[in-house]
Structure formats: structure tokens, C-alpha cells
Amino acid sequence: MIDLTCSAPFQEEALLRIEDARIHYRVSAGWLRSGLLKAVNGVSLSIQRGQCLGLVGESGCGKSSLAQAIVGTTRLESGRILLEGEPLTRCGRRERLRRARKVQMVWQDPFASLNPRRSVMEQLEAPLKLHGFSDRRDRVMAMMARVGLRPDAAQRLPHEFSGGQRQRIAIARALIAEPKLVVCDEPLSALDVSIRAQIINLLLDLQRELGLSLLMISHDLAVVEHMCDRVAVMYLGRIVEEGDWREIFEHTAHPYTRSLIGAVAEPLAAGTAIDRLSGEPPSPFSPPSGCAFHPRCPCAAPSCRVGGNPDPVQLSSAHWARCGLIKEM
Amino acid sequence: MTRGPFFMMDNLCISLAHGRWLHSVVDRVSLAIDRGEVVGLVGESGSGKSLCALAIAGLIASPLTISGGRIFLEGVDLARLSGERLRRLRGDQVSIIFQEPMTALNPLMTIGDQIGEMFVLHRGLSRRAARDRAIAALEEVQVPAARRRIDDYPHQLSGGMRQRIMIAIALACDPALLIADEATTALDVTLQAEIIALIVDLCQRRGTAVLMISHDLGLVARACSRVAVMYAGRIVEEQPAGALFSDPRHPYTQALVGALPRLGQRRLSGQRRLSEIPGLVPRISEYPKGCRFAPRCPIAESVCERMPPEPRSVPSGGETRCHLHD
Numbered sequence: 159m160i161d162l163t164c165s166a167p168f169q170e171e172a173l174l175r176i177e178d179a180r181i182h183y184r185v186s187a188g189w190l191r192s193g194l195l196k197a198v199n200g201v202s203l204s205i206q207r208g209q210c211l212g213l214v215g216e217s218g219c220g221k222s223s224l225a226q227a228i229v230g231t232t233r234l235e236s237g238r239i240l241l242e243g244e245p246l247t248r249c250g251r252r253e254r255l256r257r258a259r260k261v262q263m264v265w266q267d268p269f270a271s272l273n274p275r276r277s278v279m280e281q282l283e284a285p286l287k288l289h290g291f292s293d294r295r296d297r298v299m300a301m302m303a304r305v306g307l308r309p310d311a312a313q314r315l316p317h318e319f320s321g322g323q324r325q326r327i328a329i330a331r332a333l334i335a336e337p338k339l340v341v342c343d344e345p346l347s348a349l350d351v352s353i354r355a356q357i358i359n360l361l362l363d364l365q366r367e368l369g370l371s372l373l374m375i376s377h378d379l380a381v382v383e384h385m386c387d388r389v390a391v392m393y394l395g396r397i398v399e400e401g402d403w404r405e406i407f408e409h410t411a412h413p414y415t416r417s418l419i420g421a422v423a424e425p426l427a428a429g430t431a432i433d434r435l436s437g438e439p440p441s442p443f444s445p446p447s448g449c450a451f452h453p454r455c456p457c458a459a460p461s462c463r464v465g466g467n468p469d470p471v472q473l474s475s476a477h478w479a480r481c482g483l484i485k486e487m
Numbered sequence: 488m489t490r491g492p493f494f495m496m497d498n499l500c501i502s503l504a505h506g507r508w509l510h511s512v513v514d515r516v517s518l519a520i521d522r523g524e525v526v527g528l529v530g531e532s533g534s535g536k537s538l539c540a541l542a543i544a545g546l547i548a549s550p551l552t553i554s555g556g557r558i559f560l561e562g563v564d565l566a567r568l569s570g571e572r573l574r575r576l577r578g579d580q581v582s583i584i585f586q587e588p589m590t591a592l593n594p595l596m597t598i599g600d601q602i603g604e605m606f607v608l609h610r611g612l613s614r615r616a617a618r619d620r621a622i623a624a625l626e627e628v629q630v631p632a633a634r635r636r637i638d639d640y641p642h643q644l645s646g647g648m649r650q651r652i653m654i655a656i657a658l659a660c661d662p663a664l665l666i667a668d669e670a671t672t673a674l675d676v677t678l679q680a681e682i683i684a685l686i687v688d689l690c691q692r693r694g695t696a697v698l699m700i701s702h703d704l705g706l707v708a709r710a711c712s713r714v715a716v717m718y719a720g721r722i723v724e725e726q727p728a729g730a731l732f733s734d735p736r737h738p739y740t741q742a743l744v745g746a747l748p749r750l751g752q753r754r755l756s757g758q759r760r761l762s763e764i765p766g767l768v769p770r771i772s773e774y775p776k777g778c779r780f781a782p783r784c785p786i787a788e789s790v791c792e793r794m795p796p797e798p799r800s801v802p803s804g805g806e807t808r809c810h811l812h813d
Contacts, residue, residue, distance in 0.1 A: 216675045217646075320767065321532070350531040350702055355746035355761040362759055377676050380705075380748040384759055407754065421676045422705065422750050438647055438678065 171243055172204035173371050174228065174261075174339055179237035181223045185443075193443045197223040199395035200237070205339065205388075210365055210372040212386035212403070214379060214418060216439055220395040221375050225341045228373070229263045230254055242338070259289055262332035266344040268324035272316040278302070278327055279312040285335045297334065305330045305360060322353030326360070333364065339371045346381060358385060379422045383407050388476075391415045394442055394450045396467060401477030411471075411479035413455050449482055459483060491559060492519035494664050494696045499566075500555035501538050501547060501720075503771060510771045513538050513720045514795075515556065520664070520696040525687055527699045527707035527728065530717030533768055536700045540666045542566070543698070544581055545573035560663055579609040582657035584686075586669040588649035592641040598625075598652050599637035605659035624655040628685060647678045651685070658689060665690055668700045683710045704747060708732050713805070716740050719769060719779035721795075726805030736807040739764075739780045778810065786811060 181198035198220040205211045213221050226232035228239060230246060230253075239246045246257055265271040273281055279298060286294045299309060305326045316324055325345060332340050342361070346354045362385060365372055376382050382389055383403060390400040391414065399412040410416050437454050440446055446453055452462040461482055462468075468482040501513035513535040520526045530536045541547050543558055545565060558565040560580060568576065585591045593601060602624050603617035612620065618637070625633035628651040641649055650670065657665055667686055671679040683699075687710050690697045701707050707714055708728045715725040716739065724737040735741045745762040753759060766783040775781055781791040790810050798806040 216677055322767075351704065351743055352531060352746050352764040355748075355763045358748065359760050359763060378748070379676075380750045383750060384748045384753050384761065404754065407750070417677065419750065421680050438645055 172240075173207045173209075173242060174203075174205040174373075175238075175240040175243075176201060176203045176224070176228075177238045177240070178202055179224065179227060179239060180235040181220070181227055181232055182235045195442050196395050196445075197442065198227070201392070201395075201397055203390055203397065203400070205371050205373060207338070207371060208365070208369045209387045210374055210385055212374045212376060212382035212389040213392060214376055214382055214389065215392035216377060218439055218442065219392045220442075221392050222343055224392075225263070225343050225373065225375055228339075228341055229261055230257050255288065258285075258337075259335055260338045262335070262337040262340050264325070264328050264332050264340060264342045264345045267348050268321055268328050269316075269348070271328050272324060272331075274316055277313050277315055278307070281316075281327070282312075282331055282334050285331065289335050291335070301330045301334050304364070305333075306356075320353075321349055322356060325349060325353075325357055329357075329360065329364075333368070333370075336368075337370075339373065341373045341375070343375045344377070345374075346376070346378070354381075361385065377418075379419050391418065394439060394445055396450065396480065398451065398481070399477075399479040401473070401479075405474060405477035409473070409477065411473055411477070411484055412451075412481050413457055414451050415479075417454075417456070449480075457483065491562070493522045493561065494698075495519040495559045496539065496543070496556065497559065498556035499539065499542060499553070499558060501535070501542055502552055502554040504550040504552070505772070508772070509554075511554070511720065511774070512551070512771055513542070516717070516720075516722055517556075518698075518715055518722065518725070520698060522696060523691050523694040524713075525690065525697040525699055525711045527701065527711035527714035528717060529701055529704055529707050529714060531702060531768060533719075533771075534717040535720040536717050537668055540583060540668045540698070540700055543664070543666060544577055544583055575609070578605060578662075579660045580663045581666070582660075582662040582664075583666045583668060584650075584653045584657050584670040586672050588646065588653050588673070589641065591653060592649060594641055597638050597640055598644070602652070602655050602659055605656060609660045620659075621655075624659055625652075627658075627689065628652070628655045630655075646674055647682065650674060650678075650682050654682070654686060654689070658693070658695070661693060662695060664696045664698065666698045666700065669702070670699075671706070672701070672703070679706060680709075686710075704732070704743065716743070719774055720771075721779060721808065723780065723809070724801075724805065724807040726801060726803050726807075730801075730803035730805065734803065736801050736805075736812055737780075737809050738784045738786055740807075742785075778808075 179198055179201045183195040183197055184192050185195045186192050201224060215221050223232055227234055241260055282298045283294050286297060291297060307326055346357060349357060364370055374385055386403050389403050389406040390397050393414050399415045410419060440453060448463040448465055449468050452458040468480050470478045470480045471484050472478045496516055496518045499513060499516045500511060503510045503512045516539055528536045542553055547553055553566050599618055599621045602621035606612040606617040606620045622633050622637055625637060630636055630648060630651055671682045674682060683706060699707060699711055711728050714728050714731045715722045718739050724740045732744055735744050742764040746764055748761060764783060777793050778791040778796050781787040796808040796810045798808050799812050801807050
């Protein structure tokens with residue numbers, strides 16, 4: 159088996175490194191029974207400084223669980239998450255505070271993620287107070303200008319803003335204490351088309367100007383192609399393909415990635431048949447034998463149905479996939 | 488009387504009463520749909536597209552009123568029907584599939600009873616006969632093991648399955664018109680394509696007219712034959728789906744298509760940034776007097792601020808409402 163953590167052509171220590179992370183949930187499965195849900199099942203990933211990593215997959219594939227483990231709201235069953243080489247394991251208050259200084263999160267729903275009773279100023283000042291910053295007002299005003307909010311927005315409450323404006327506030331709150339990494343969990347899906355473009359551009363500008371790293375969780379492959387430097391595709395708790403964005407989109411290797419790309423509704427392809435993936439992901443309580451994707455895979459062979467999950471195959475220096483049907487180059 | 492289109496909104500106007508003021512929220516919306524045709528209505532939140540759906544189903548209530556225009560379905564003006572006739576019409580001739588299947592389904596009734604209810608209410612069948620019809624309806628929307636699933640409650644089903652149940656209920660009585668209001672927005676991309684294909688396929692076979700309301704331009708482009716674009720309560724452009732995206736005529740449509748992240752675009756142009764539409768959608772109380780897009784329009788002239796544009800025809804056979812279109 160190849161060493162996945164070294165697949166990126168960087169010598170420098172990665173900002174974030176996830177090593178064989180597993181997240182299990184004990185879930186009641188009917189009368190007096192409980193089942194073990196393996197939401198994340200041996201994931202290794204790394205994010206370099208200033209890089210944007212896209213994590214894609216359907217709902218239930220474990221991408222949000224992984225995000226929660228990175229910000230520290232979910233415990234790992236096994237494996238490690240290293241931030242600048244330091245493991246994030248203990249979940250004490252001081253540890254959490256130190257992590258919050260470096261890792262912040264932007265949530266999907268800007269209507270639910272802001273406190274409805276606190277003004278924008280109070281919400282943006284709170285992280286600064288917590289981390290002991292001085293000149294707080296100046297920092298808030300500068301950050302508001304940076305994300306495109308007018309100064310008079312400071313004293314207003316979240317309900318006075320539109321969805322796009324609220325997402326700007328959420329982004330400002332995530333960035334105000336100058337984190338190294340921002341985890342964005344579907345930050346665009348609640349927004350309208352024209353607002354979406356504004357927020358994508360804002361995130362790209364901030365990434366470049368502040369040297370920020372982004373983990374962009376999304377199921378929209380068109381957005382991911384636009385924003386990301388690297389892309390990881392997740393299916394049923396495992397990464398099935400990972401690589402440089404260009405490799406992923408130009409030399410797509412895994413049939414699942416191909417189906418996801420095919421499912422993007424491309425307006426210029428109007429009138430063409432919808433390329434679709436049949437069925438829904440299997441239950442993570444009882445994953446299928448062999449390759450987890452074989453029941454839905456358009457090119458599954460008999461060999462895909464038996465044994466364990468296929469081992470990763472290295473396709474180029476910056477691209478690998480987990481499919482039994484591709485041959486190593 | 489000459490036979491008009493199968494379904495038609497003709498200069499539909501909806502107003503919102505606010506104190507002494509009456510704001511026009513939907514202004515002279517006209518759209519025709521033929522038997523078995525799928526027509527898209529796209530626009531951003533607040534553009535009035537869902538209000539059109541509610542008006543068709545007779546669900547407009549105070550402080551909103553239908554202040555003008557007509558809605559024809561098979562020659563009958565729905566905007567003038569009384570409460571009782573409207574109630575019988577809903578579910579029978581006009582059905583709506585809403586965005587959120589979990590809130591649209593009754594959590595305390597089995598799905599079999601919820602589908603069967605349609606046959607009991609509108610067709611006068613017995614409960615036993617309705618149950619058989621419900622099983623057939625479930626099979627039609629490709630729910631596996633329909634006979635076993637029929638006694639399930641909504642919470643036992645996945646999101647995709649629930650939306651299939653909604654489709655089965657909506658199509659149970661063979662409606663003349665189906666309105667899909669953001670029917671797949673809450674679903675995964677892979678499921679979206681599947682559910683849309685199911686709706687289009689079933690309706691084309693039955694000759695049901697479909698009004699597909701969405702903010703997802705890509706999805707609408709693939710499923711619909713024609714697409715109308717709404718901005719601030721008005722249709723600004725209507726064209727065959729292909730032409731709308733390859734040759735948009737209204738500056739708003741052009742900006743919207745330009746702001747869409749597209750597969751392959753970054754590989755071609757090397758550009759990561761997307762083009763933006765500057766500014767915000769105006770508030771209902773602050774709609775401009777002339778063209779409602781004028782304050783954000785890159786090519787607006789003085790005439791645009793003075794008077795609302797009338798529809799002008801475009802080469803593809805559609806229409807656009809822009810003063811500067813020739």
C-alpha cells in the first residue's frame with residue numbers, strides 16, 4: 159500500500175494533516191438494539207498552507223462529520239488530526255480555545271448560524287475578546303469593510319440582512335481572529351445564483367490576500383472546480399479519489415467521481431439526457447462487500463463484489479483513486 | 488370561442504397591501520404551457536415565482552390579492568373560481584410538489600393512506616380500492632417493494648423516497664397541470680437529476696403540463712423546453728431553453744448566466760473568479776418606476792428609468808422586456 163500522506167508534492171509540513179481518522183456513532187436501530195455507524199472510516203488527508211481543498215460527496219458520506227472533527231465538536235474513534243504538526247486530541251477548554259484561534263468554520267445556513275439577539279458588532283467582537291485582542295473596534299470595522307459590509311451594519315441585528323449579507327457576516331466572524339484554516343460546510347447552497355458568485359469571489363480573494371487555507375465542503379462540482387486547488391471525493395466514509403483539481407476533472411478515474419460530475423446540470427448541455435446515478439447510497443450500517451460503490455457502479459465487474467474495499471492506486475504524482483478496475487500507471 | 492393554449496397565465500398581477508399602500512409584487516406575468524410540455528420559471532428569492540404558483544392553486548390570501556389578469560386551464564378562468572370549486576380543483580386538476588417533503592407529508596398517516604386519500608376525495612373510491620390504486624401509484628414512481636412500503640410512515644423513508652411519494656400524490660388524479668416548486672432543491676445532486684427525470688417522464692407520457700419553478704438554472708435548462716426568467720415580479724425574458732443560455736438577450740439574464748459556475752470554464756479561461764451582478768435585488772416597496780433592473784443594469788439609459796419596458800420578440804421565438812433590445 160502506498161503512503162497517501164506523501165502524495166502531495168510538497169516538502170513543507172502541511173498545515174492540517176488527518177491520519178487514518180475514524181468516527182463512529184452509536185445509533186439506536188430499533189427496539190432495544192443499537193448499531194455502530196461508521197461515518198468516517200479511515201480517512202487521510204492533508205491541506206497545505208494557502209491551499210483550498212474541496213471535499214465532495216453525497217449527504218451521509220461523512221464529510222460533515224470529518225469537518226466537525228477538525229473543529230473539535232466530534233471525537234475521533236481513532237487516528238489523528240495534526241494542525242501545524244501538533245495533534246488535536248484532548249478536548250479540554252483551553253485546548254478548544256487554542257484550536258478555535260487557528261481553525262474556524264462557516265456553516266451552510268446563515269439564518270441559523272448567527273445569534274438573532276446580538277448585533278453584528280457584538281458577534282464580531284466576541285471572538286476578539288475571547289482571544290484577548292486589543293483595538294477590537296478597529297479590527298471589526300476593517301473586517302466588515304473587507305467582506306463588503308457597510309459601517310452602519312455594525313449596530314444592526316441579523317434579521318435585518320439578506321441571506322447573502324448574513325453569509326458575509328458569518329465569514330467575517332470566522333476570519334476576525336485571523337485563523338489559519340477555515341472549514342466551509344456548504345456555504346453557498348442556501349444562496350441565490352448572483353449572491354453565490356459574490357461569495358465565491360470573496361472567499362477566493364480572502365484566500366489569496368490573507369494566505370488562508372480553506373476546506374470547502376460541497377456537493378456542487380462546478381463550484382469545487384472553480385475554487386479548489388485539490389479535490390477529495392468521499393463515498394460512504396472513505397476517500398475514493400483525491401488529486402490536483404485539474405487531474406480530477408481532466409482525467410477522472412473513479413466511476414463515482416464521473417457520476418458526480420455528470421450530475422452537474424450544465425445549462426449549455428440543454429436538451430441532452432440527464433446523466434444520472436441510479437439509487438441512493440447504501441446504509442452505512444451494513445456496507446456492501448467488496449467495493450462500497452459496486453451496487454451503483456455503471457462499470458462494476460464481478461471482482462468488485464467480493465473481498466474488501468479496493469486499495470488506492472497511484473495515477474500520477476498528484477492523483478490517486480480507489481477502484482479495482484484501474485491499473486497502476 | 489377559439490381554443491387558446493392548454494394552460495395560460497395572462498397578465499397576472501398580484502398586489503401586497505401594506506397600510507395605505509398597495510405594492511405590485513407580481514406585474515403582468517404571462518406564460519402559456521401546452522399539454523405534456525415542461526416550462527421553467529426561474530428567478531432569485533423574492534422575484535415572485537412562488538407567488539405565481541400559489542395564485543394558480545388559488546392559495547393567495549390577505550394581505551396579498553390577485554389584482555388583475557386571468558389564469559386559464561382548459562378554458563376555465565381559475566382566478567375567478569369560488570372557494571368550494573377551487574378546493575375540488577386542487578389535487579384533481581392542479582397539483583403542487585413543494586420543496587420540503589418532510590413538512591408537506593403528514594407524519595401521522597401512512598404513505599398509503601396519504602396517496603389513497605386522493606382517490607377517496609376526488610374519485611369517490613372505497614378505502615380498499617384506493618389502497619390498490621395507491622400501490623400502483625407507488626410502483627409508477629419507482630418505489631421498490633411498493634406493497635411492503637405502503638404501510639410505512641414518512642419518517643421511515645429517505646429524502647428521495649419522500650419526494651417520490653409527493654410525486655405519487657401529486658399525479659394520483661392525473662392533473663392537467665403540475666407545479667413543481669423547487670421540488671428537488673433539498674436533495675443531493677445525484678438524486679436531483681433522477682427525480683427531475685421521473686417527473687418529466689411521467690408527465691410527458693400522461694400529457695400533463697408542468698410548470699417547473701426553480702432557482703437552479705442548470706437543472707431547468709436540462710428539463711424544460713422553454714424557460715421564463717423573473718426579476719422583481721416581472722418576466723424579463725422567455726426563450727427556448729437552449730437559446731436562453733447560449734444567447735441570453737436581457738442584461739439580467741446575461742449577468743445571471745455569466746455568474747454561474749460552470750464545469751470546464753476554469754480549464755478553458757484560467758479564471759477562478761466569477762462575474763458578479765453588482766448591487767442587490769430592490770425591496771418590494773422600492774421597486775423602480777421604469778425597468779426594475781435598471782439600477783443594476785450595466786447598459787441602462789434614461790428611458791429605462793422612466794417607463795417599464797414592453798415585451799419584444801427575439802429571433803429564437805421568445806420575448807424579452809428590455810428597452811434597448813432591437
